[in-house]
Amino acid sequence: MSDLLRLATAGSVDDGKSTLVGRLLYDTKSVLADQLDAVTRASVDKGLSTPDLSLLVDGLRSEREQGITIDVAYRYFGTPKRSFVLADTPGHVQYTRNTVTGASTAQLGVLLVDARNGVVEQTRRHATVLALLGVPRLVLAVNKIDLVGYDQSAFELIAKEFAAYAAALGYTDEAVTTIPVSALVGDNVAESSANTPWYTGPTLLRHLESVPIATDPHDAPFRFPVQYVIRPRTPEFPDYRGYAGQVASGTATVGDRVTVASNGATSTITAIDTYDGPLHSAATGRSVTVRLADEIDISRGDLIAAEPDAPQPSTEIEATLCWLAEKELRPGARLLVKHGTKTTQAMLGELTARFDEQSLSCVDAPENLSLNEIGQVRLRVAEPLPVDDYRTDPRNGSFILIDAGDGSTLAAGLVGSPLRALTSATGADTDVSPGP
Amino acid sequence: MTTETIEEGKIIDEDAPVVADNIEALESEAIHIFREVAGEFDRPVILFSGGKDSTVLLHLAIKAFWPAPVPFPLLHVDTGHNFPEVLEFRDRMVDRHGLRLVVAKVQDYIDDGRLSERPDGTRNPLQTVPLLDAINENRFDAVFGGGRRDEERARAKERIFSLRNAFGQWEPRRQRPELWNLYNGRHSAGEHVRVFPLSNWTEADVWRYIEREDIELPSIYFAHTREVFARDGMWLTAGPWGGPREGETVHRKQVRYRTVGDGSCTGAVESGADDVASVIAEVSASRLTERGATRADDRISESAMEDRKREGYF
């Protein structure tokens, strides 16, 4: 198991996400001299006395001009204990789709609030997105604690309010860690702060270094979307026929029985090939080429799955959507769906619910979904798709929706009803009142 | 506690940041990307400069399709100021792997007046037009590049599948969401997609992979003796790109290159690292990024890289 943690920031605009990321990079000595020079020069030009560390991550000119993050930045850093891939996402509502992009692969979300404002609507929206996507752990960083005079009661009030919300979203107590920080000054980021003697928990960095990493379950059933059929037709390999792909879940082992989802044919894995030689088995995430005992018609877009644990292909798909496009989604809309390696036509049959972040409940049968809204839908697809439920198999339970006209990516799709699960687990609007 | 060991006169701080032991995951991710493109596009091409990133890219492409040959050609934008060692290496790789190479030559454009030499003699910015013309003429729809997000903060913002308009321009505000590993390669006629399989690799990852896979590189990546002169705080080598100018003195030095680009703007670093292991030690001890250390073209302004990407550069 590689000791790598993928994390994403989230939280409202200006709460200090990029500054915190810059601070983490700086305090772990991940910033090289020329990068720091550039930032120091730019900060001096802006009339600042200390380097504005957010400039390390806000890499686009318009971001620096406006002082906000527009798109995700990916940064890589490490300590002797662990390596990190960090996605710094924008807080601005308009760019929520970039937040979803950053969070889709995260194992931990660092959600920031401004200690002066506490939990605001955007905090709730992002927490919901993280919960829906199944990001297993959260850090609530109560930032700008310097601006409330390092006040313990301000911190505790926010921690308490957020704990209720996170619990409502299905997070257990131990999945959420709340830390008072100042990204600007550095309190409790890499070093424990003397300004918060009342806080005895770990610094953010210490926590990131030691928090258990959620990995894909290796006992999940085998799923292998076929990307490409390898047929060399060379003198050396005249009859070779292998199916190239990346193990989406579970493990492939030579001798395993498998089903081809599109036609129900069954066979046995006879070889798992790589350039470096054959493997006996390949774990989740590994890119390999699989050969089967029988001549079966298999092409790109097929799914090779464990027999008898194969998903049933279906033309009716129930799913939660994060709608990421400017144009509205209405029932009857014609779209493309990409699931695994297959792209096919789809039509929105029914829009059954829309999520309301304020009340943490669903509005039934809405007329449409607009930018950044989360909804529950029923899709009809042209070719049956062998999907799993997102909550049991995120890789084979996710898809994207694409505009057939201009090719843009419209939505992130989660198979099943994670949204319903989220709102019903808690008794919804009666239990939780996140306040005005 | 910080332990210091002295190795060949260099101090290696054992508490210095380490990189993830996740090379295998990065390799699988890159192979997955290559295969997605092969499955979804009609005419992909690999940008191949002979530099370390594009050599790693080629190595991964070979692995992705083995035992079949790589199903796409290579494209090299020849500035006319390339290092001879790199051109020789390029041709040898093409021969060894039985590949097809398309070369777009900046010199041709200068000769017939479509482009003119810049006053500073730098040819890197002149690559954009020949690159875009080659993409259009050959109707390439997916163009693999060796760009990494850790190279520069504008690159840190780019998607793995990066849509380019008919003018080859990157429009950062119009980037598509990129969810999980579901890449969207849809594009209209005239548009193309730049694809970056090494997006999530760091410079150190690339070197560790070169070591692990025993990948051959052009000789100039390793310490050698060369006549150089100082300009803009870099060691440039004498060549047709001009220099040394008056007042610039030539020294014989032991140097190596951290990146290979156009000779006019790629500097060498003083180094005794003559094999991959010592390069890795040097890179992890360096306090400068590879571009900051050796690329004049990236030092021009705060947004040099972003501006060139917007214009259709890699």
Ligand SMILES: Nc1nc2c(ncn2[C@@H]2O[C@H](COP(=O)(O)OP(=O)(O)OP(=O)(O)O)[C@@H](O)[C@H]2O)c(=O)[nH]1
């Ligand atoms: N006093 C104080 N100011 C802070 C702190 N953290 C961030 N700031 C300031 O808050 C402002 C916004 O910081 P950013 O890091 O750009 O905020 P952000 O959350 O990344 O904003 P978006 O990405 O646009 O959503 C800047 O002026 C920071 O200097 C802090 O801990 N204390």
Ligand SMILES: [Mg+2]
């Ligand atoms: Mg920001």
